[in-house]
Amino acid sequence: MPNSQSTPGIAAGRLESQAYQDNFTDLHPRLDDHEALVAADRCYFCHDAPCMEACPTTIDIPLFIRQIATGTAESAAMTILNQNILGGMCARVCPTETLCEEVCVRETAEGKPVEIGRLQRYATDTVMGAHPFTRAAATGKTIAVVGAGPAGLSAAHRLAMHGHDVVMYDARSKAGGLNEFGIASYKSVDGFATREVDWLLSIGGITVKLGQALGNGLQLDELSKRYDAVFLAIGLTGVNALRCDGEDKDGVLDAVDFIEELRQSSDLNTLPVGRHVVVIGGGMTAVDAAVQAKLLGAEDVSLVYRRGRDRMNASPFEQDLAASKGVRIITHAAPKAVHGNGAVAEIEFAYTQDGPDGLTETGETFRLKADQVMKAIGQRLGDANGLDLDGNKIAVTDTGRTSRNGVWAGGDCASGGDDLTVTAVAEGRDAAQDIHATLMGG
Amino acid sequence: MADLHSTFLGIDSPNPFWLASAPPTDKEYNVRRAFEAGWGGVVWKTLGEAGPPVVNVNGPRYGAIFGADRRLLGLNNIELITDRPLEVNLEEITRVKRDYPDHAVIVSLMVPCEEEPWRKILNEVELTGADGVELNFGCPHGMAERGMGAAVGQVPEYIEMVTGWVKKHSNLPCIVKLTPNISNILMPAEAALRGGADAVSLINTINSITSVNLDAMSPEPMIDGMGTHGGYCGPAVKPIAMNMVAEIARNKATSGLPISAIGGVTTWRDAAEFMALGAANVQVCTAAMTYGFKVVQEMISGLSQWMDEKGHTSTADFVGLATPNVTDWQHLNLDHVTKAVINQDDCIKCGRCFAACEDTSHQAIEMSDDRTFTVKEDECVACNLCVNVCPVESCITMRTLEPGEVDERTGMIIPETKRTWLQHPNNPSADPNMCIVRGQ
Ligand SMILES: Cc1cc2nc3c(=O)[nH]c(=O)nc-3n(C[C@H](O)[C@H](O)[C@H](O)COP(=O)(O)OP(=O)(O)OC[C@H]3O[C@@H](n4cnc5c(N)ncnc54)[C@H](O)[C@@H]3O)c2cc1C
Ligand SMILES: Cc1cc2nc3c(=O)[nH]c(=O)nc-3n(C[C@H](O)[C@H](O)[C@H](O)COP(=O)(O)O)c2cc1C
Ligand code: SF4
Ligand code: SF4
Ligand code: SF4
Numbered sequence: 026m027p028n029s030q031s032t033p034g035i036a037a038g039r040l041e042s043q044a045y046q047d048n049f050t051d052l053h054p055r056l057d058d059h060e061a062l063v064a065a066d067r068c069y070f071c072h073d074a075p076c077m078e079a080c081p082t083t084i085d086i087p088l089f090i091r092q093i094a095t096g097t098a099e100s101a102a103m104t105i106l107n108q109n110i111l112g113g114m115c116a117r118v119c120p121t122e123t124l125c126e127e128v129c130v131r132e133t134a135e136g137k138p139v140e141i142g143r144l145q146r147y148a149t150d151t152v153m154g155a156h157p158f159t160r161a162a163a164t165g166k167t168i169a170v171v172g173a174g175p176a177g178l179s180a181a182h183r184l185a186m187h188g189h190d191v192v193m194y195d196a197r198s199k200a201g202g203l204n205e206f207g208i209a210s211y212k213s214v215d216g217f218a219t220r221e222v223d224w225l226l227s228i229g230g231i232t233v234k235l236g237q238a239l240g241n242g243l244q245l246d247e248l249s250k251r252y253d254a255v256f257l258a259i260g261l262t263g264v265n266a267l268r269c270d271g272e273d274k275d276g277v278l279d280a281v282d283f284i285e286e287l288r289q290s291s292d293l294n295t296l297p298v299g300r301h302v303v304v305i306g307g308g309m310t311a312v313d314a315a316v317q318a319k320l321l322g323a324e325d326v327s328l329v330y331r332r333g334r335d336r337m338n339a340s341p342f343e344q345d346l347a348a349s350k351g352v353r354i355i356t357h358a359a360p361k362a363v364h365g366n367g368a369v370a371e372i373e374f375a376y377t378q379d380g381p382d383g384l385t386e387t388g389e390t391f392r393l394k395a396d397q398v399m400k401a402i403g404q405r406l407g408d409a410n411g412l413d414l415d416g417n418k419i420a421v422t423d424t425g426r427t428s429r430n431g432v433w434a435g436g437d438c439a440s441g442g443d444d445l446t447v448t449a450v451a452e453g454r455d456a457a458q459d460i461h462a463t464l465m466g467g
Numbered sequence: 468m469a470d471l472h473s474t475f476l477g478i479d480s481p482n483p484f485w486l487a488s489a490p491p492t493d494k495e496y497n498v499r500r501a502f503e504a505g506w507g508g509v510v511w512k513t514l515g516e517a518g519p520p521v522v523n524v525n526g527p528r529y530g531a532i533f534g535a536d537r538r539l540l541g542l543n544n545i546e547l548i549t550d551r552p553l554e555v556n557l558e559e560i561t562r563v564k565r566d567y568p569d570h571a572v573i574v575s576l577m578v579p580c581e582e583e584p585w586r587k588i589l590n591e592v593e594l595t596g597a598d599g600v601e602l603n604f605g606c607p608h609g610m611a612e613r614g615m616g617a618a619v620g621q622v623p624e625y626i627e628m629v630t631g632w633v634k635k636h637s638n639l640p641c642i643v644k645l646t647p648n649i650s651n652i653l654m655p656a657e658a659a660l661r662g663g664a665d666a667v668s669l670i671n672t673i674n675s676i677t678s679v680n681l682d683a684m685s686p687e688p689m690i691d692g693m694g695t696h697g698g699y700c701g702p703a704v705k706p707i708a709m710n711m712v713a714e715i716a717r718n719k720a721t722s723g724l725p726i727s728a729i730g731g732v733t734t735w736r737d738a739a740e741f742m743a744l745g746a747a748n749v750q751v752c753t754a755a756m757t758y759g760f761k762v763v764q765e766m767i768s769g770l771s772q773w774m775d776e777k778g779h780t781s782t783a784d785f786v787g788l789a790t791p792n793v794t795d796w797q798h799l800n801l802d803h804v805t806k807a808v809i810n811q812d813d814c815i816k817c818g819r820c821f822a823a824c825e826d827t828s829h830q831a832i833e834m835s836d837d838r839t840f841t842v843k844e845d846e847c848v849a850c851n852l853c854v855n856v857c858p859v860e861s862c863i864t865m866r867t868l869e870p871g872e873v874d875e876r877t878g879m880i881i882p883e884t885k886r887t888w889l890q891h892p893n894n895p896s897a898d899p900n901m902c903i904v905r906g907q
Contacts, residue, residue, distance in 0.1 A: 059813065059859050067536070070758050091765045095734040100768040 030300070030324040034368075034396050035276065037297040039322025045293040048320035052211040052346075053117070053143055061147045064140045065094040067131060076125040076141060081442065081451040082109035086125060090144055101148035103157060110182045110454070111175055113153060113221050114204050115447045116146035118212045120309070122342040124447070153220065156227040161188035166464050169194065169252040171239050174202015175446045176258035176436025178225055179453030180460075185230035187461045192252070193231055196238035200226075202260055204446065206285045209313040211320075245410045249431055254460045257419065257427070257434040258453060261444070262407035267305065267400055271363030280304060280314035280401035287317055299397030302326045303372050305360055306401030308338035314399045315352045326352045327393055331359040331377055332384060361390060369395050406438055415440035425456030433460055469774035471767060473507060473782045475748050476640040476665050476725060478598040480507035480571040483738065483782050484766050487729050487750035488513050488575035488601060488644070491760070493549055495559035499566070504760035505767055508571025510642075510668075510750060513548035513603045514556050516578045516588065521547045521610075527688035530677035530697060541703035542753050543677045545608050545688060545695055548577050553591075560595040572596075573642065577603040577615050580625060582632045589637040599640035602633060602664075604655070605647075605671025608697055617671070620646035623658035630662025642727060645669040645711075647704075652711040656721045667715065668727035668750060670708040672698020701753035705731030709744055713793045716745025733762075735769025742782070743789035800885040804874045805849040805865040807831070807842045813862035814840060820853035820863060827852055845875040 028036045040048075056064060068090040076086045084105050092101035105112035121127075121142040129138035166189045170177045173195035181191045199205055204218040226233065237243055239259060248255045264279045266272065276299065290296050298321040304314050307330035315328040328347060330337055333356050337344065347354060358374040365371065372395045375386040405417050413420045413428035418440040425433040435452030442448040471482035485508035486492045486501055493512035501509060515521060523546055532541040549556060564572045574597045578584040592600060604620030611618040619625040626643065633641050643659035645652060647670040659667050674696045678687045686694030708730025715721045728746030732738050733754040741749050754762050770782075779785050809820070809832075816838040824832040831846035832853065842853075854863045868874060870883045891897050 058861075062860060070762070072759055072761075088761070088764055091762075092768060095736060095765060095769050097735070097765075097769045097772045100765075100772045103768070 030322050033300055035297045035299045037295050039298065040294075042294055044322075045320075049210045049214070049293065051214050052209075053146070055150060056140070056143050056147045061093055061098075061144060064144055065090045068094070068139045069130060071130055075128040075130065076139075079128045080109075080125050081445070081448045082112075082115070082454070083451075084108045084112065084145070086141055089148055090139065090141070093144055093148055098148045098151045101144075102152040105145055105149055106152070106157065108454075109447065109450050110179055110225060111204070111221065111446065111450045112145060113149040114175070114208075114213065114218065115450065116142050116149055117217070118204075118208050119445070119447050120340050120343070123340045153224055156224060158182075158186055158228050160186055160228060160230055163190075164188040164465065166190070166253040167192060168254045168256060168460060168464075169248045170256045170258065171195075171243075171248070172202065172258035172260060172436070172438070173197075173200035173222075173233060173235075174258055174260050174436060174449060175204060176260075176438075176449035176453040177202070177256065178222065179450040180256045180258065180433075180435065180457040181231045181453075182225050182228060183454050183457035184460065185228050187457070187465075189230070189253075189461070189464070191231045193233045194237045194239065194243060195233070195235050196241070196259075198235055200233055200235065202258075206288055207281060207310075208288070208446070209284070209317060210288060239410065240408050245429075245432065249429070253431075253464055255432045256425070256453070256456055256460065257410070257412075257432065257438060258436040258449070259407065260437045261404035263405040264400065265403045265405060267360050267363075267402065269360045269362055271365070271369070274363050274365050275368035276365070276396055277363055277369055277398045277400070280306065280310050280399040281404065283314055283399055284310070284317065287321070293321060296321060298323050299395070300324045301394040302397045302399065303393050303395040304328045304399045304401055306330065306403070307332065307336065307356075308401065308403070309343065310404075311399075311401035312339040312343045312347050312352075314401055316347050316350050318397070318399070319350050319352055323397075327355055328352050329355045329358050329360070329374060329393075331357065333357060333379065358391070359384075359386065363395075363398060364392070369398050371395060372398055404437075423455070424459035425452055426459065468768075469771040469779065471507075471771055471774075471782055473748050475571070475727065476599060476642070478508070478571045478573075478640060479569060480748075481569060482507035482763075482767055482770075483742070483748035484763050485509060485571060485573075485727070485748060485750045486755055487752040488573075488603065489752040489756070490546065491752065491755045493551065494556075495563055498559075498563050498572075501755075501760050502563075502567050502570050505763045506570075506755075506760065507748075508573065508598075510573040510575050510601050511556065511560055511597075513575040513577045514553055514588065514592075515548050516584050517553045520550045520552055523547055523550050524690050526690040528697075530687045531701075532677055532703065539753075539757050540701060541675075541677065541699055542701040542756070543675045543688075543697035543699045544672070545697040547608075547610060548575075548603070553588075557591055557595055560592075560597055564596040564598075571598050573599045573601050575601045575603050575644070577610060580614055580619055580629060585629065585632045586636040589633060589639070593637060593639060597639070599642060599665075600633065600637070601642040601644050601668060602629065603644050603671070604629075605644050605669075608674075608695060617646045617648055620644075620655055620671075621649055623654045626655050626658040627662040630659055630664050634663035640665045642666045642668050644671055644729075646671045647707060647711060647730075648674050652714050653718050653721065656715045656718070656724065660721055660724055664724070666725035666727060666747075667721075668729055669711055669715075670704065670730045672700045673704055673707065675699035700730065701757075702731045702733050702737075705733075705737060709741060712741060712746050713744045713790065716787060716790045717793050732766075735766045735773060738766055738770060739773060739785070740789075742786050744793065745787040745790045747783070747786055797888045800887060801891055802879070802882055802884075802886045804868045804879070804881055806844050806847045806868065807849065807851075807853050807863055808866050809840055809842060809853075809863050810861075811839065813859050815859060815862075816840065817858060819856045819858065823852050823856045847876065 028038045070087045089101040089104040125141045126138035132138035170181045170193040302318040302323040319326045361373045371392045376389045419434045421439040425435045433456040435456045436449035437444045473483040488510040492509040530543045534540045610616035643664040676686045726746040728741035729750040732749045732751045738749045821832045
């Protein structure tokens with residue numbers, strides 16, 4: 026008998042083949058020409074536009090939307106990519122409801138912002154063929170970029186554009202960072218992450234060395250000596266633990282590992298998922314894991330967060346998305362113990378409350394059935410490579426300078442800014458500009 | 468990116484987008500920021516004689532009409548020429564031109580209709596280093612009552628006379644700015660040419676009342692309970708301006724006269740259209756007033772994208788390409804037959820095409836019970852109204868019938884050859900041979 030949603034334990038193929046396709050299609054499909062014109066028409070071309078200010082890469086939003094409105098989406102794309110070379114990915118993954126669209130004056134006026142993200146996608150999709158940027162004359166300088174995620178890619182592209190050569194190292198077997206391994210499938214369909222990386226690299230001058238990890242064969246001292254500058258964009262490789270009894274039981278896993286496997290799977294039909302899934306955490310990773318577990322055919326999925334909804338890092342839009350896919354969101358509950366004989370069968374939570382002493386347990390507990398428990402309570406920096414820290418991250422200045430001369434850092438591994446794709450792109454770009462200015466004596 | 472560099476009367480500018488003489492060019496502070504924002508040139512706000520400056524109203528000076536979503540489509544104003552002292556303007560022009568040698572700085576002028584004031588002000592303008600002058604014969608309100616502006620522009624003899632004085636007393640390139648408030652634009656254009664003008668610019672604003680306050684029973688903009696006609700400009704006037712530009716470009720006497728086109732230019736496409744009709748560059752006022760100086764960035768990127776796509780390497784390449792195709796009605800091919808086609812995939816079933824066709828005259832669109840709209844080819848006269856009222860761009864298109872196909876409405880077999888009114892059987896003075904060939 027084929028598996029179904031109610032097949033006990035952890036099983037693959039819980040759904041009909043077609044259902045996988047339907048479930049994992051584009052969350053926000055490309056606007057067609059008519060939709061794009063109508064959406065663009067709503068933009069007021071605001072002066073000193075608030076949306077532009079709210080975009081971490083400061084894309085000239087009013088200008089690019091006007092360019093779409095006047096039938097020149099390719100020019101619009103260049104306006105976007107000049108500021109943000111991963112404008113295509115950002116159009117798909119930015120939580121616009123907490124960035125540009127949140128402050129759009131039409132959100133203020135009518136509660137319905139201009140659809141900036143989807144217009145950005147409409148524009149950038151027009152230039153994903155031939156690479157539209159060219160390189161300046163060769164400078165003879167070579168820069169090492171460690172980490173081929175959004176921060177590293179953005180820096181590498183900007184440096185290559187300025188005429189420098191770049192050698193980009195990544196520990197994994199594929200470039201792209203979390204664009205490739207982390208972002209929810211329905212945000213980046215049809216291999217877009219891979220295509221975008223290939224398109225970005227086709228500017229030339231960037232050598233990618235995969236399977237090469239800093240700290241494991243590759244040392245910062247050596248890179249500093251060999252290259253004119255080093256940019257670290259190694260993201261967050263450590264995962265926080267639950268620190269509760271039974272955490273080591275079978276079926277308890279890191280949400281990022283689940284998502285990574287899902288992103289790399291060529292046949293979702295063969296990907297096992299629990300009948301009862303419990304995700305612990307309140308951020309984007311938690312929501313993505315919960316939603317995708319549900320879309321894979323789990324019978325019930327609960328997302329459990331220890332504080333209130335207003336404290337969740339996942340935006341209201343994402344919370345609604347989870348709810349609309351059938352994920353049950355439980356707040357004010359902290360994990361106490363994982364129960365089960367070898368493999369997890371149940372997980373026990375304590376209710377919590379906010380009080381003058383911070384978060385405390387009320388004394389009441391409850392249990393949820395669970396074949397799979399996914400931990401999504403944050404990631405942290407793996408190894409700081411001897412650099413000064415600010416909190417848990419590599420301390421950097423506005424332009425990404427670390428405590429070590431000649432070494433810059435940006436993206437999730439560095440201090441400042443939110444852990445978002447678009448922020449990583451901005452930091453990579455700004456560090457590249459500073460490296461360029463420093464090397465060229467400007 | 469295509470090179471947008473432009474030369475007009477030997478005056479260079481980084482692109483063909485100039486700001487028209489109006490409030491955005493009324494002071495140094497503005498013009499500097501305009502150049503920084505990307506504008507290729509400016510025509511400074513019209514200067515008058517030395518002495519006490521003109522006085523503007525102190526109540527509202529603008530009225531407007533709007534499209535959907537309060538998009539400003541037409542603006543009207545009752546502002547006069549600059550109300551700042553002549554010396555101040557001249558000093559500022561000198562400084563700006565010195566700092567922006569590669570940008571065009573033209574000075575617009577309007578002084579009384581006598582030779583001496585013109586001689587005097589021209590001498591002063593020459594000292595600023597400005598690249599040329601534009602004669603404001605167009606302002607329709609306030610100044611006309613004083614014998615200037617449109618009062619000159621509506622009398623070809625005056626245009627010729629004043630232009631002559633300007634050419635006599637100055638070596639600066641001279642652009643004559645025309646008013647559209649006349650019945651035939653060729654008269655003032657030809658007069659300017661006779662007077663020695665190096666170029667014409669058009670249009671200035673159109674006499675208008677934009678709205679009436681129904682409580683106060685006064686036109687808007689209303690000043691203390693009364694209003695007056697103002698000058699109309701903005702996207703709404705573009706069709707009028709384009710026709711006038713085309714008339715001058717295709718008129719034998721004026722066909723070589725350089726034209727700087729003005730009137731409703733808001734996007735790169737507006738500029739390309741004016742230039743295709745024969746203008747060498749464009750001037751912009753309302754778009755900059757509505758959206759700020761930054762709006763030029765879209766014009767720049769859009770025009771260069773289009774030029775790249777079309778393979779034009781210079782802005783001069785496409786000037787006048789459409790002029791030969793502007794003709795009189797009698798030369799249009801009456802045997803060119805098209806039929807409307809509705810793309811059912813794009814159609815949102817609003818029924819606007821149906822209402823328009825049904826109630827206008829032709830009853831050529833059919834509506835089924837399930838709201839499918841289709842064109843009846845045997846009724847469609849190809850008027851294009853459905854295309855124009857359809858809210859979805861390119862949902863309705865016009866298909867041209869090929870030679871040999873039958874026009875189901877008239878039964879005519881589409882011929883290989885063309886037939887205009889001059890050859891048509893219904894024309895009493897048509898060529899009878901042509902009618903015999905068609906079996907009529
Ligand atoms: C599940 C999940 C979903 C997310 N969803 C969104 C979203 O929808 N929208 C959004 O804006 N953001 C989202 N984010 C956040 C976003 O992905 C990150 O902020 C962004 O990828 C950070 O970019 P980065 O370049 O700093 O790091 P990463 O993308 O993490 O890239 C770091 C790269 O460095 C490599 N690396 C690590 N250590 C070493 C080493 N020692 N030597 C060599 N290479 C190394 C890694 O292999 C990786 O390729 C999500 C994150 C997660 C985990
Ligand atoms: C407020 C205002 C003031 C103007 N003042 C002048 C002027 O002083 N001299 C002049 O030649 N034209 C003047 N104009 C006309 C403009 O230069 C231009 O010819 C006209 O507005 C049409 O262009 P547009 O549709 O781009 O606005 C003025 C227009 C406006 C709106
Ligand atoms: S805030 Fe909204 S309306 Fe204003 S420029 Fe930005 S997208 Fe357009
Ligand atoms: S636009 Fe400026 S000057 Fe004009 S009424 Fe408004 S605030 Fe006053
Ligand atoms: S106007 Fe256009 S969209 Fe509306 S019914 Fe007609 S064809 Fe369809």
